[in-house]
Amino acid sequence: MATIPADPRLAVGRATPGRLGVLIKAAREAPLAPLVILGGLVLIALLADLIAPYDPTVPVKGAEMFRPPFWMEGGSVATPLGTDFQSRDILTRLIYGARVSLIVGLMGTLVAGSIGTALGILSGYVGGWVDQIIMRLTDAWLALPAIVFAIFLAAMFGPSMWNIIVILGSVYWTRYARVIRGEVLSLREREFVKLAEIAGASKLRVIKKHILPNVMNTATVLASLTVGVVIIAEASLSFLGVGVPPPQPAWGLMLSEARPTLMTGQWWLTVFPGACILLIVLATQLFGDWLRVRLDPQQRNL
Amino acid sequence: MPSPVLEVRGLKKHFVVRRGLFGRESAWVKAVDGVDFAIHPGETLGLIGESGCGKTTTSKLILLQETPTAGSIAFEGRDIAGLAGAELMAYRRAVQVVFQDPFSSLSPRMRVRDIIAEPLEIHTDLARAAIDERVGQVLELVGLTRDVAPLFPHEFSGGQRQRVAIARALATDTRLIVLDEPVSALDVSVRAQIINQLEHLQRTLGVSYLFIGHDLATVAHISHRIAVMYLGKIVESADSDALCARPMHPYTKALFAAALPSRPGDRTESGTIVGEIPSPLSLPTGCRFHPRCPSAMPVCSEAEPSLQRREGAGLVACHLY
Amino acid sequence: MAPVLEVSGLQTHFFTFGGARVVKAVDGVSFSLGDGETLGLVGESGSGKTTTCLSIVGLLPRAARIVGGRVLFEGDELTRMSQRELRRVRGRRIAVMLQDPMASLNPLFTIFRQVAEPAFFHQQMRGRTLRARVQQLLKAVRIPSPEWRMRDYPHQMSGGMRQRIVGAIALAGGPKLVIADEPTTNLDVTIQAQYLDLLKDIQRETGVALIFVTHNLGIVAKMCDRVAVMYAGKIIEQASVRELFDDPKHPYTRALLGSVPKLGSKEPLYSIAGQPPNPASLPPGCPFHPRCREALPRCASVDPPDFHLGDGSVARCWLLDDAVARP
Numbered sequence: 001m002a003t004i005p006a007d008p009r010l011a012v013g014r015a016t017p018g019r020l021g022v023l024i025k026a027a028r029e030a031p032l033a034p035l036v037i038l039g040g041l042v043l044i045a046l047l048a049d050l051i052a053p054y055d056p057t058v059p060v061k062g063a064e065m066f067r068p069p070f071w072m073e074g075g076s077v078a079t080p081l082g083t084d085f086q087s088r089d090i091l092t093r094l095i096y097g098a099r100v101s102l103i104v105g106l107m108g109t110l111v112a113g114s115i116g117t118a119l120g121i122l123s124g125y126v127g128g129w130v131d132q133i134i135m136r137l138t139d140a141w142l143a144l145p146a147i148v149f150a151i152f153l154a155a156m157f158g159p160s161m162w163n164i165i166v167i168l169g170s171v172y173w174t175r176y177a178r179v180i181r182g183e184v185l186s187l188r189e190r191e192f193v194k195l196a197e198i199a200g201a202s203k204l205r206v207i208k209k210h211i212l213p214n215v216m217n218t219a220t221v222l223a224s225l226t227v228g229v230v231i232i233a234e235a236s237l238s239f240l241g242v243g244v245p246p247p248q249p250a251w252g253l254m255l256s257e258a259r260p261t262l263m264t265g266q267w268w269l270t271v272f273p274g275a276c277i278l279l280i281v282l283a284t285q286l287f288g289d290w291l292r293v294r295l296d297p298q299q300r301n302l
Numbered sequence: 303m304p305s306p307v308l309e310v311r312g313l314k315k316h317f318v319v320r321r322g323l324f325g326r327e328s329a330w331v332k333a334v335d336g337v338d339f340a341i342h343p344g345e346t347l348g349l350i351g352e353s354g355c356g357k358t359t360t361s362k363l364i365l366l367q368e369t370p371t372a373g374s375i376a377f378e379g380r381d382i383a384g385l386a387g388a389e390l391m392a393y394r395r396a397v398q399v400v401f402q403d404p405f406s407s408l409s410p411r412m413r414v415r416d417i418i419a420e421p422l423e424i425h426t427d428l429a430r431a432a433i434d435e436r437v438g439q440v441l442e443l444v445g446l447t448r449d450v451a452p453l454f455p456h457e458f459s460g461g462q463r464q465r466v467a468i469a470r471a472l473a474t475d476t477r478l479i480v481l482d483e484p485v486s487a488l489d490v491s492v493r494a495q496i497i498n499q500l501e502h503l504q505r506t507l508g509v510s511y512l513f514i515g516h517d518l519a520t521v522a523h524i525s526h527r528i529a530v531m532y533l534g535k536i537v538e539s540a541d542s543d544a545l546c547a548r549p550m551h552p553y554t555k556a557l558f559a560a561a562l563p564s565r566p567g568d569r570t571e572s573g574t575i576v577g578e579i580p581s582p583l584s585l586p587t588g589c590r591f592h593p594r595c596p597s598a599m600p601v602c603s604e605a606e607p608s609l610q611r612r613e614g615a616g617l618v619a620c621h622l623y
Numbered sequence: 624m625a626p627v628l629e630v631s632g633l634q635t636h637f638f639t640f641g642g643a644r645v646v647k648a649v650d651g652v653s654f655s656l657g658d659g660e661t662l663g664l665v666g667e668s669g670s671g672k673t674t675t676c677l678s679i680v681g682l683l684p685r686a687a688r689i690v691g692g693r694v695l696f697e698g699d700e701l702t703r704m705s706q707r708e709l710r711r712v713r714g715r716r717i718a719v720m721l722q723d724p725m726a727s728l729n730p731l732f733t734i735f736r737q738v739a740e741p742a743f744f745h746q747q748m749r750g751r752t753l754r755a756r757v758q759q760l761l762k763a764v765r766i767p768s769p770e771w772r773m774r775d776y777p778h779q780m781s782g783g784m785r786q787r788i789v790g791a792i793a794l795a796g797g798p799k800l801v802i803a804d805e806p807t808t809n810l811d812v813t814i815q816a817q818y819l820d821l822l823k824d825i826q827r828e829t830g831v832a833l834i835f836v837t838h839n840l841g842i843v844a845k846m847c848d849r850v851a852v853m854y855a856g857k858i859i860e861q862a863s864v865r866e867l868f869d870d871p872k873h874p875y876t877r878a879l880l881g882s883v884p885k886l887g888s889k890e891p892l893y894s895i896a897g898q899p900p901n902p903a904s905l906p907p908g909c910p911f912h913p914r915c916r917e918a919l920p921r922c923a924s925v926d927p928p929d930f931h932l933g934d935g936s937v938a939r940c941w942l943l944d945d946a947v948a949r950p
Contacts, residue, residue, distance in 0.1 A: 200424050
């Protein structure tokens with residue numbers, strides 16, 4: 001007997017669509033509003049130098065302070081959203097502010113995600129005293145109020161955008177560590193991980209080939225949900241004066257600078273940056289929710 | 303007789319279970335409690351038993367997923383307990399496993415080629431092309447075609463996935479494969495394909511199997527010898543044919559009685575046993591089977607029977623003989 | 624004698640992607656079941672055996688709809704009933720037992736409460752009568768010292784015991800029909816044998832009719848009077864259990880029987896090529912023809928009709944075309 005009658009081609013039906021098909025399908029189901037908002041903001045941030053009408057840090061020549069938006073009395077189309085207390089163009093500052101928010105949001109999340117994922121994998125896969133130490137560290141970290149901790153760090157290292165990124169990254173990694181550790185604990189018991197160990201794979205290899213690719217979905221979902229948190233944190237720090245230093249344009253800083261005028265009727269100084277923060281956070285959260293449903297098999301039935 | 307591939311002697315694995323509020327009282331679960339067997343080249347040993355009998359723990363000990371409490375496992379004459387470095391890698395290379403559920407044993411994010419290539423990447427420094435060639439070879443060996451290598455596991459049915467798992471187990475020069483219920487999760491019409499395939503591979507490659515199962519007919523079909531386990535001990539072992547023709551231990555008989563008929567009217571009802579498998583936390587005294595045994599005698603609750611040569615061939619642990 | 628259950632031309636389809644894709648999970652299934660009779664519904668995954676059962680009792684998932692056929696149970700047309708009426712039928716006259724006993728039992732309630740529920744709601748039993756009824760039911764499924772065990776919670780019982788509790792709940796309403804969907808797959812061999820024997824005893828005592836859904840031909844041989852073999856949503860052969868095992872008419876049935884290892888035989892197993900078909904994309908003609916060793920040219924284009932054979936068995940296969948005069 002030489003061959004076993006089994007015709008495998010019979011049912012290796014490529015019933016599942018290829019990579020391209022998956023992408024097309026994803027694009028079709030993707031939530032339009034958050035994607036348009038986020039895409040628009042990224043574009044604006046990238047092209048800020050081209051589309052912004054003025055320099056964000058110097059006053060607009062010939063414009064008075066607190067000029068209202070163009071549709072109000074005393075407004076001008078030259079400064080469509082008005083000017084601030086140094087007669088700088090608000091629209092320009094909002095455009096450059098998007099850059100700061102997005103860079104801090106994305107980079108801060110990247111830092112937090114890298115620290116948290118690395119510690120989570122280490123904790124979950126190696127286990128034992130490594131796990132104990134990392135988890136106690138996480139507990140201690142969680143016990144500190146995040147914003148106060150960030151202010152403390154910012155005060156220590158001095159305000160700059162890159163410092164803010166590192167600070168927020170080292171404040172918000174705990175959630176990653178916790179969630180990823182849990183995921184790794186169950187992955188570790190999965191049979192394909194056991195098979196790799198039985199075949200003699202080193203710990204490093206198992207982490208690289210089997211653990212990391214399988215926690216990437218979770219990490220991505222967490223990231224999309226963390227971006228908003230980090231953006232708000234950056235805005236808060238800037239508002240409190242320990243974030244992005246003036247005269248750089250950041251939305252939180254704009255709010256902070258508008259504080260003295262809150263009661264004096266110059267609403268455009270606060271409403272526009274506030275709306276921008278709301279919009280970007282809402283968009284990232286909606287996008288994150290959609291991503292979670294798409295990538296998290298526990299939540300995706302059918 | 304050639305020397306065995308694998309020889310297990312007096313193997314024990316006891317787990318400690320803490321009870322009570324502060325974990326002060328501890329109880330022992332004797333998952334494997336003194337097991338001996340040997341597997342020869344090109345031979346299949348069937349390990350059969352119900353849940354909690356210790357068959358899975360035994361396989362974990364052989365695969366170095368657990369360390370034994372006592373006893374030894376020797377692979378080609380060398381105790382595997384002390385292996386390290388190159389010798390450990392050589393063992394890892396020679397012994398592979400196929401699990402029950404092909405849906406969870408293949409990484410969903412790896413292509414079939416990479417799944418099968420993994421042991422090769424770990425143990426050899428073959429070039430990419432040589433690995434691809436070997437992957438193609440083993441795919442054909444298990445009845446698949448070379449062109450499935452770039453596919454992902456989810457593009458396969460259960461039976462085909464199990465073939466991929468077997469191909470992976472064969473990729474290195476494997477001498478022993480632990481088959482942990484490899485067909486239980488498959489559709490009936492596919493089981494026969496896999497069993498025939500496994501038998502065919504053994505004939506052509508001379509690889510040895512440890513086949514772990516709970517279905518008597520399947521285990522008997524593929525195995526040369528069978529060891530029946532009950533609560534951590536082997537109660538009877540013999541050549542497959544001899545065991546089927548004349549089961550001697552009351553538990554083996556009970557397994558046969560409980561086996562489903564292959565056609566209507568095959569009445570096998572005599573000898574079904576009562577009761578359930580006792581908790582391994584509180585083992586019965588004497589013979590572990592005596593509370594359920596239809597032919598228990600007073601001595602059975604006092605002294606534990608040892609394995610004796612049974613009539614014909616093989617061993618049985620029962621006071622009746 | 625009128626049958627207890629009569630299913631004719633049942634069609635249940637799944638509508639996914641907003642109705643853009645239709646999966647014919649059950650496609651024209653007919654069978655009937657007499658008093659105290661046991662029917663084995665055999666098939667592999669995706670054959671439609673479970674969907675058939677869920678259609679009978681109206682427990683279909685949302686995406687599925689019965690699009691044709693009738694289900695007559697003791698003279699009542701079940702497919703026309705409202706969910707409310709069906710609930711009354713399910714509690715009392717038809718009972719359903721599922722594969723995983725842990726999923727059918729509520730972990731927060733005692734055994735007593737769960738076994739008592741049907742008697743409490745449908746028969747308005749209270750107090751001592753209720754307790755006596757529960758004890759009687761537990762005794763019927765051979766639970767030792769029921770007066771004690773009924774205070775336990777499901778997690779305190781073994782798998783076999785839990786499955787017997789599910790049996791007791793099924794019997795509580797005094798049903799005429801029990802549908803058991805692979806009730807023993809998670810049980811150990813010796814426990815499975817005990818449970819099957821118990822089911823048979825209960826059937827002898829109460830005369831309940833039984834539909835046994837399984838992929839295990841051994842269980843069919845042990846338990847059933849008649850068998851219906853399903854493949855790709857259709858019953859491809861139906862016969863008395865003896866007839867089916869002694870003289871299988873359909874090549875698929877023959878292959879299934881040949882592929883099961885028999886004790887004491889080392890013959891190579893008969894192996895069916897390929898895999899069970901995906902119900903979402905069935906081949907044209909007879910759905911089994913790509914795997915069939917005896918396929919004729921026309922099998923690839925025309926789906927065979929039911930052929931009624933002299934001995935009362937029915938099979939859908941063109942090989943039988945010459946053997947019978949068409950009705």
